[in-house]
Amino acid sequence: MSSENNNNNKSRMTWEGCSVLLDINDGDRLVFARLSPAAKLKIGNKNCSLQPLIGCPFGTVFQLDSSSDAAAFLSPFQSKGSVNNTEEIKDGQFQVESKDGQPSGESKDNRSLIDNNTAQSLTGEDIEDMRRQGAKGNEIIEALIANSATFDKKTSFSQEKYRLKKQKKYAPKVLIRRPVARSICEAYFKKYPLKIGFLRVDTLSLLLSMANVSSNSDILVVDMVGGLLTGAVAERLGGTGFVCNSYLGQAPSMDIVRIFNLSDEICKRIVRTSVSDLLSQKESPEQNPKHDVGSLESQSNDQMNASVSMEEISHSSENVISDVGAENAENSSFPALRACKAIKAGEKASQEMIDSWKENGFSSLIIAAPDLDTWTLVKDLLPLLSNSAPFAIYHQYLQPLATCMHNLQLEKMAIGLQITEPWLREYQVLPSRTHPCMQMSAFGGYILSGTKISSS
């Protein structure tokens, strides 16, 4: 077991068994993986071991070295001189300098460049020969540039684009990112947004603020976005208070929570219970005939969850890693998962806890359930909140929120009601080339927020 347990989510170094987000070639490919000596990653047609990644700082960049015919391996990328040198281009932000420090290439343009595939004189076989003779990726790239008839005629911006394209193919880079709410949400939103209900990172951040998520709070959450919301709330609770993940009928997947590298202390704070258990009037849910179906379902589901994770351990090898988005092809849960944690997040809430919440109320409520009807859910759950507790409800569609807001006003259950739609735009900032990015997310969902008022 890792010795980093007590400060997992803030540790700056990777450890054996930790979860990482591998960013390959600047966001072209995003892979969640769990580091172990046997773990492997397939890049192009090479299978590399992830062992070198264990025990190094998050933020380290590795480069694929395929110079030998034996297994390709990843080695730490040493950047020469300034960090953001001309070889690294991220989202269009890079430094362009010629030897005398002046921006070069302003007088060149592409009027005489013809795109007919004859500019490169090296053939595929030539490149293979070089590789077999032990040439490293960067050497191949330099050779390609030297053998390109048109390279010198390009503007310096164009030269950098060319260099980057070749680098991505012949010397791919892998950056180790820390899996936290921000990076996990961005990765899923980019590659597999359906799994997280199209919840964009700025929308998620608003939910956490509007619901006043802070330590020593008991937060009621209805999470049908794969566990992303639950994990993000737990991360902000930091090991105090509780996040009660509640559901109607069958408990939905909470896979994404496991990607967070949450410490045992934080995992203990994530509990689950069905909505019917929360609402039931009797002492023990099993004795309540009206809610029997709900609680039986949730109990058998817990057992099912337990047996599924056992199968993963025995059947799947630790070598299996899934790209974000490829998960649905295999099974719905995060493969390559070894139960290294003694405490599993999402234990069933004890009756004591439920009783205490019924007496004191939850500090706030967050709902991200794109398929459920908002008003019926809110009508039942709002009374479970403390007085003056804030709530925030995420939905992809405006109408359910509008109806809910209207009804809350009529029933005088809440004030300060507001429906907001967040707007997010990224910029490319470069000397003489600053403008908003060409690509933009047009939509991140809607949020209904408000404060519960005392009914007396």
Next chain:
Amino acid sequence: MLSIDTTRKLSFNRSISNGDLVIVYERHDNMKAVTVSEGSVLQNRFGVFKHADWIGKSFGSKVFSNKGGFVYLLAPTPELWTLVLSHRTQILYIADISFVVMYLEIVPGCVVLESGTGSGSLSTSLARAVAPTGHVYTFDFHEQRAESARDDFERIGLSSLVTVGVRDIQGEGFPEEFAGLADAVFLDLPQPWLAIPSAAKMLRHDGTLCSFSPCIEQVQRSCETMQSNFTDIRTFEVLLRTYEVREGKTESKEINGNGSNGSLPCKRRQCSDGANLLSYPNSSVMARPSGEARGHTGYLTFARCLS
């Protein structure tokens, strides 16, 4: 405002006591912060409210004036505080604040450095994010504003989480004692590029930096300066659009209808040209975007430190 004591949960079920800070809610766009004091009154267009009447009531209650008007008494949160605090400077609002806290990856236990403090709007949310074991060190070069901020944090119960210093960060950088200890640094300065090298020294490896600037020229210069010690440099704009909701009673009108929709109640009217006009009242909840919106606050530039 925040519960730092592990044994006392953040529960607003307890009643209002003398000395508590409450948010008096008149309308969604009309709120103010009031410290409850036994002999005092609140006077507004709804009448006179005695504080004494409030003591013992629960938060979220409706309270009445001598004239029968009413207001609500809400428990303070950083969001409500941002809307009611006194503006000594231009402040950050929830859209920027929430994005900053998420993007700087601030969690309980973090050490955060901020400059300038301004009116303390962001500082309040930073304190919430680092509680109970972290700390926010915030600096402003204006002594009086620093003092007002200290008073505010005292009033809202955050003094143990936020330390305000008077310092010219652009001129002197952050204090050496924090070198290598900060998880995150936030800059809201007129010339942030002057403070960026110091920020790099303060941050741990893989620590996060954010600079907020209203003008694109400031952003360009900041990004250029960040190239030396930072990676993952990204610049964003965040804005919010609000929606209005109302029950729409529209009427669909059918000219010369035979009333084939016989089951629906409708009115029949004779028009001047002899045609019959049938109208069916519809009632539904409709939403549309508000006409007013904030067009720009500032650009947010984020980066990760390599040290």
